[in-house]
Amino acid sequence: MPKIPQNVRGARFTGWGTSLGHNTVTNEDLTKTMDTNDEWIKERTGIHRRHIGGSTAELSIASGSAALQMSGVDPLSIDALILATTTPDRCVPATSATVQNALGLRCGAFDINAACSGFVYSLVNAHGLIAMGAERVLLIGTDTLARITDWTDRNTAILFADGSGAAVLESTTGSGHLLGWDLDADGSAEEILFAERGGYIQMDGKEVFRRAVRIMVDSATKSMNAAGVTADQISVIVPHQANIRIIKAACERLGIPLERSSVVIHETGNTSSASIPLALFGDFGQVKPKQGDLVLLVGFGAGMTAASAILEWGAQ
Numbered sequence: 001m002p003k004i005p006q007n008v009r010g011a012r013f014t015g016w017g018t019s020l021g022h023n024t025v026t027n028e029d030l031t032k033t034m035d036t037n038d039e040w041i042k043e044r045t046g047i048h049r050r051h052i053g054g055s056t057a058e059l060s061i062a063s064g065s066a067a068l069q070m071s072g073v074d075p076l077s078i079d080a081l082i083l084a085t086t087t088p089d090r091c092v093p094a095t096s097a098t099v100q101n102a103l104g105l106r107c108g109a110f111d112i113n114a115a116c117s118g119f120v121y122s123l124v125n126a127h128g129l130i131a132m133g134a135e136r137v138l139l140i141g142t143d144t145l146a147r148i149t150d151w152t153d154r155n156t157a158i159l160f161a162d163g164s165g166a167a168v169l170e171s172t173t174g175s176g177h178l179l180g181w182d183l184d185a186d187g188s189a190e191e192i193l194f195a196e197r198g199g200y201i202q203m204d205g206k207e208v209f210r211r212a213v214r215i216m217v218d219s220a221t222k223s224m225n226a227a228g229v230t231a232d233q234i235s236v237i238v239p240h241q242a243n244i245r246i247i248k249a250a251c252e253r254l255g256i257p258l259e260r261s262s263v264v265i266h267e268t269g270n271t272s273s274a275s276i277p278l279a280l281f282g283d284f285g286q287v288k289p290k291q292g293d294l295v296l297l298v299g300f301g302a303g304m305t306a307a308s309a310i311l312e313w314g315a316q
């Protein structure tokens with residue numbers, strides 16, 4: 001569990017934006033192509049509707065340009081673009097290349113694939129770049145899981161969707177907002193959640209569920225220890241939005257009341273790399289951090305990966 005060295009240059013968010021897949025698909029819509037029902041999906045997953053459609057580049061350009069606009073920075077002053085995605089538009093080049101050009105950036109650009117932990121992986125990497133002298137990094141988490149979902153498979157199609165969330169991270173004179181972090185992976189669990197090249201997502205839902213709660217709690221605990229904070233000090237937890245029952249179980253084990261959890265899954269479904277930024281920056285009536293709040297971001301995903309970070313909201 002690495003600790004952030006003292007006097008390292010910090011960073012904070014100065015702008016953000018989100019976008020969703022172009023078409024809304026309700027649970028009722030799904031009953032036309034598979035044997036399922038609205039009540040089961042709501043009760044077993046917490047999902048009421050999801051949004052699908054658009055390419056990874058399109059959704060990233062929409063959220064990225066909103067983040068740039070809010071921060072007010074000149075696109076030419078961005079030093080790096082990191083795009084977290086499991087669903088790049090092409091094998092080669094990275095989708096970040098397409099997005100970099102469309103947003104008018106002139107900087108290094110690369111994709112990170114850490115599945116649903118991707119945004120937190122990118123956030124930690126972006127802080128590393130800022131510690132090494134970068135002034136501004138544009139972070140985007142986008143997935144278009146609809147393209148790798150079999151829309152006749154009720155095991156997976158009820159869960160997955162498309163979306164994007166982006167943030168501009170700028171260097172600060174002080175220590176910045178990141179107080180602790182953890183990145184984790186267990187490649188021995190690869191077979192419980194995967195998609196072959198050109199194929200659809202295959203998933204052992206029960207096993208993913210079982211491990212998800214454990215690794216979220218484990219990663220979150222490591223981050224809190226690294227930051228020197230305890231669960232009762234966390235004002236807002238922003239968990240990966242995979243299943244409301246996973247969120248409830250993880251909150252319970254961490255000792256964080258569910259009311260402090262950002263929940264947007266009813267509106268978004270599971271959007272993988274976009275899930276945490278949508279829950280943090282989107283506008284779905286969820287709980288949001290205020291100046292000075294301690295925020296816990298925690299994700300898990302295929303790999304199986306896990307990642308978490310403690311942020312002091314609005315820190316200079």
Ligand code: COA
Pocket residue numbers: 035036037040041044045116154155158159193203205206208209212242243270300301302
């Ligand atoms: N609609 C209606 N009924 C369904 C259904 C569906 N989509 N899927 C399963 N069922 C039925 C089953 O046939 C079973 O019926 P039975 O009791 O008569 O045999 C019952 O509902 C329970 O099925 P089960 O597979 O035990 O459901 P579950 O409670 O484990 O929920 C998941 C399934 C996939 C929603 C759940 O396991 C899950 O969310 N897992 C984690 C997946 C995840 O997060 N993946 C992404 C990670 S990033």
